[in-house]
Amino acid sequence: MGWLRRWQIRQAAKQYARRLGPNLRQAYGSAEHYSPAQIRTGVGKLGLDERYIAIAYAAFLSPETFETLAETLSVGLDYDEARAVFHEFRPTDLRSIVGTPGPDYAATGYPGDSC
Numbered sequence: 721m722g723w724l725r726r727w728q729i730r731q732a733a734k735q736y737a738r739r740l741g742p743n744l745r746q747a748y749g750s751a752e753h754y755s756p757a758q759i760r761t762g763v764g765k766l767g768l769d770e771r772y773i774a775i776a777y778a779a780f781l782s783p784e785t786f787e788t789l790a791e792t793l794s795v796g797l798d799y800d801e802a803r804a805v806f807h808e809f810r811p812t813d814l815r816s817i818v819g820t821p822g823p824d825y826a827a828t829g830y831p832g833d834s835c
Contacts (some may be wrong), residue, residue, distance in 0.1 A: 732772035737809035778802030
């Protein structure tokens with residue numbers, strides 16, 4: 721993968737990580753996983769680049785569900801790669817830095833905090 725493609729993926733991941741999680745949480749409530757339809761709706765509503773929806777699917781779907789959709793995705797990232805780039809740009813809560821407990825990301829639209 722060339723530098724331009726990596727840059728495009730990272731830019732898309734930044735937008736997905738910062739905007740989609742809060743949107744899904746607000747629209748559908750806190751959940752460990754969201755449905756592909758809910759994710760597609762959020763992506764469309766926010767005007768995110770749909771070519772990189774694999775990043776959102778990896779972040780908000782179970783690995784099994786992601787694999788069933790993998791054939792239709794053109795971004796060229798597997799589940800672990802897409803989750804890693806998403807979590808690289810996931811927002812942090814500054815309150816947790818100063819000693820006030822931060823959010824539980826699994827309960828606020830950022831599942832799989834182990835990444």
